[in-house]
Amino acid sequence: MLTLDQLNNGQRGIITELTGDDPVTARLFEMGLLAGEPVEMIGAAPFRDPLAIRVRGTRLAIRRRDARRIVIVATGTASAPLPASRADLAVSAAAQ
Numbered sequence: 001m002l003t004l005d006q007l008n009n010g011q012r013g014i015i016t017e018l019t020g021d022d023p024v025t026a027r028l029f030e031m032g033l034l035a036g037e038p039v040e041m042i043g044a045a046p047f048r049d050p051l052a053i054r055v056r057g058t059r060l061a062i063r064r065r066d067a068r069r070i071v072i073v074a075t076g077t078a079s080a081p082l083p084a085s086r087a088d089l090a091v092s093a094a095a096q
């Protein structure tokens with residue numbers, strides 16, 4: 001099991017689940033961290049906390065302990081654009 005805090009700078013993954021059942025987990029959902037969404041590790045602050053990530057085209061800063069709640073599957077590095085999010089795919093399909 002790989003969690004978001006274990007990615008290196010420039011590495012990417014797909015969110016598979018969020019662990020926990022509390023207000024912090026609910027807030028992560030509200031921020032767009034949903035299963036199936038691609039995510040990229042941008043970097044970390046000088047003392048390794050918080051982490052900067054990109055999800056759904058937005059740059060977010062989250063605490064390392066909160067990133068440990070986000071289970072991912074690593075998909076590669078930042079050499080190519082992030083795959084479309086589920087929301088982007090739904091909008092594209094609706095437009096056709």
